Amino acid sequence: MNEIRAGVTDRGQGQAMSTATEGRHKVAMKPGRGAAWSLRVVRKVRWAALMASAASLIAGVGLWQWLTESHVHLVLDFSNIPTPVAVFEAFRAVVVTKTFWRDIYWSMYRILVAFGLAIVVGVSAGIAMGYSAILRLVIAPYVEMLRPIPAIAWVPMAILVWPTTEESIVSITFLGAVFPIALNTWEGVRRVPKELVKAARSLGANRMNVLFHVVVPYAIPSITVGMALGMGGAWFALLAGEMISGRFGIGYFTWESYQLIQYANIIVGMLTIGFLSSVSTGSIYYLKRKLVPWAE
Amino acid sequence: MQKVGNIDIRSLTLGFKNFGSTKAVVEDFSFKFEAGSFTSIIGSSGCGKSTLLNAIGGHYKPLAGHIFLDGCEVKEPNASLGIVFQQHTLFPWKTVTENVRFGPMQRGASKAKANAVAAKYIEMVGLAGYGDYYPKMLSGGMQHRAEIARALANAPAVLLMDEPFGALDAQMRASLQSSLLDIWKETHLTIIFVTHDVEEAMYLSERIVVMSRDRGRICEVFALDEPFPRNKDKLFASEGGRDLKEKCIGCLA
Numbered sequence: 268m269n270e271i272r273a274g275v276t277d278r279g280q281g282q283a284m285s286t287a288t289e290g291r292h293k294v295a296m297k298p299g300r301g302a303a304w305s306l307r308v309v310r311k312v313r314w315a316a317l318m319a320s321a322a323s324l325i326a327g328v329g330l331w332q333w334l335t336e337s338h339v340h341l342v343l344d345f346s347n348i349p350t351p352v353a354v355f356e357a358f359r360a361v362v363v364t365k366t367f368w369r370d371i372y373w374s375m376y377r378i379l380v381a382f383g384l385a386i387v388v389g390v391s392a393g394i395a396m397g398y399s400a401i402l403r404l405v406i407a408p409y410v411e412m413l414r415p416i417p418a419i420a421w422v423p424m425a426i427l428v429w430p431t432t433e434e435s436i437v438s439i440t441f442l443g444a445v446f447p448i449a450l451n452t453w454e455g456v457r458r459v460p461k462e463l464v465k466a467a468r469s470l471g472a473n474r475m476n477v478l479f480h481v482v483v484p485y486a487i488p489s490i491t492v493g494m495a496l497g498m499g500g501a502w503f504a505l506l507a508g509e510m511i512s513g514r515f516g517i518g519y520f521t522w523e524s525y526q527l528i529q530y531a532n533i534i535v536g537m538l539t540i541g542f543l544s545s546v547s548t549g550s551i552y553y554l555k556r557k558l559v560p561w562a563e
Numbered sequence: 564m565q566k567v568g569n570i571d572i573r574s575l576t577l578g579f580k581n582f583g584s585t586k587a588v589v590e591d592f593s594f595k596f597e598a599g600s601f602t603s604i605i606g607s608s609g610c611g612k613s614t615l616l617n618a619i620g621g622h623y624k625p626l627a628g629h630i631f632l633d634g635c636e637v638k639e640p641n642a643s644l645g646i647v648f649q650q651h652t653l654f655p656w657k658t659v660t661e662n663v664r665f666g667p668m669q670r671g672a673s674k675a676k677a678n679a680v681a682a683k684y685i686e687m688v689g690l691a692g693y694g695d696y697y698p699k700m701l702s703g704g705m706q707h708r709a710e711i712a713r714a715l716a717n718a719p720a721v722l723l724m725d726e727p728f729g730a731l732d733a734q735m736r737a738s739l740q741s742s743l744l745d746i747w748k749e750t751h752l753t754i755i756f757v758t759h760d761v762e763e764a765m766y767l768s769e770r771i772v773v774m775s776r777d778r779g780r781i782c783e784v785f786a787l788d789e790p791f792p793r794n795k796d797k798l799f800a801s802e803g804g805r806d807l808k809e810k811c812i813g814c815l816a
């Protein structure tokens with residue numbers, strides 16, 4: 268089985284690569300042929316690349332269908348895996364139910380609350396550490412001590428200290444997001460060029476205005492990097508929280524499907540999680556482009 | 564009315580801590596820059612011109628000695644002490660207009676007024692039409708001109724310029740030199756102008772201070788009595804001019 272799988276991917280990649288290099292060769296060897304011509308080549312290469320990816324995906328799904336249909340048991344137990352067709356059917360059945368959308372709503376809601384809090388706390392802590400030596404001495408030890416603890420490790424304590432599971436899940440999600448944001452903000456603030464601060468001071472800005480007009484704007488690209496990393500951390504922590512102690516949410520949906528032996532729904536849940544998580548990270552990159560048109 | 568912009572430097576010593584030991588760059592420097600005067604400082608690379616200028620602007624704490632602006636010791640940067648730095652220091656996240664109006668707005672001018680001031684100086688440095696550009700969209704020389712506009716728009720009492728025209732082509736340099744002289748005549752601000760170019764110093768300034776590489780000591784101070792506006796050809800062709808240029812270059816060597 269592995270052989271066949273390797274064969275398929277190999278061929279797919281091989282095709283993509285040969286078209287790409289051929290295209291490049293043509294461009295390189297005939298440089299004087301005008302922009303329209305090379306544009307056509309670029310388009311052709313892009314189209315070929317797209318086709319290669321699509322072919323690879325289709326082959327993958329086909330392989331999945333075949334492996335599961337024929338109940339292969341080779342290292343992995345494929346007989347327990349639902350077929351792609353079954354997953355698609357399950358998706359069609361689930362997408363019209365209220366509970367599915369309620370679960371998505373709850374997960375998104377928790378992400379928004381926890382991530383919003385993480386931005387406020389993380390950015391403030393990062394700026395404080397970067398801008399004031401005293402605050403750094405006060406805050407940094409906590410950051411350095413708590414940061415290495417994975418968000419999942421907080422689950423038992425969170426359940427114990429918060430009155431409701433809702434709050435404990437949000438707090439775990441918050442912990443998953445806050446450290447990358449704080450650290451990247453700190454890094455950005457620390458790297459502010461002295462010359463820019465000097466220029467602002469010579470133009471009459473006081474320390475407060477230097478903070479808002481120089482330090483924070485300079486750190487924004489770095490803050491958005493922290494936010495993108497934090498968003499990944501938030502989803503990771505949210506899923507852990509929802510699976511262990513949740514009552515709603517897409518993580519709960521996935522875990523419940525396992526317990527109810529609705530295996531196709533597990534995969535629907537997984538794919539939904541992947542989609543939501545990449546949409547939220549993508550929206551941060553979109554926000555970044557809107558916020559910092561001056562960078563890059 | 565008493566003139567403002569008097570800089571009085573008394574036995575100033577400046578230096579940097581390097582690996583624990585302190586190395587003096589400028590030692591026992593004393594000089595008076597009269598209010599409304601135009602003084603050039605020339606000296607070989609690394610002799611401490613930028614260090615001195617930054618210190619006058621309030622950015623370095625002297626190891627010894629004092630700097631007074633109109634009788635008050637300079638302890639902090641301050642809007643009366645405008646600086647055009649040797650490095651690029653435009654704020655990348657602000658457009659040219661936003662950069663230039665930053666000073667006036669920090670001092671409490673309304674946005675409309677600050678915009679008007681900014682437009683005036685942007686035009687003066689030949690960047691009209693580039694107001695909405697971000698610094699990364701400008702060439703190096705254009706960025707330098709925007710920086711000059713930003714310093715001027717703040718109407719400082721003293722203008723400290725660190726090789727401001729070094730990166731410009733001859734034509735732009737000549738045009739900005741004459742704009743600078745116009746502004747100087749109009750506003751009577753004190754200008755301290757660091758340059759590598761002896762001819763530029765001779766064309767612009769009333770006095771030329773030559774710094775030596777030996778701990779920033781003043782080698783020589785030349786006074787130029789030639790009235791403004793000066794004619795470059797005549798200045799450099801005249802006996803006195805040629806003589807002065809030779810002396811300056813002799814000092815630098």
Ligand SMILES: Nc1ncnc2c1ncn2[C@@H]1O[C@H](COP(=O)(O)OP(=O)(O)OP(=O)(O)O)[C@@H](O)[C@H]1O
Nearest residue numbers: 579581588606607608609610611612613614615649
């Ligand atoms: N931040 C710093 N830390 C340590 N030493 C420095 C620092 N800045 C400057 N120096 C040293 O001080 C001396 C004078 O530097 P400065 O920049 O004032 O020279 P300069 O006269 O402006 O030269 P140039 O004409 O090349 O700009 C140099 O020897 C330099 O190594």
Ligand SMILES: [Mg+2]
Nearest residue numbers: 612613649725
């Ligand atoms: Mg210098």
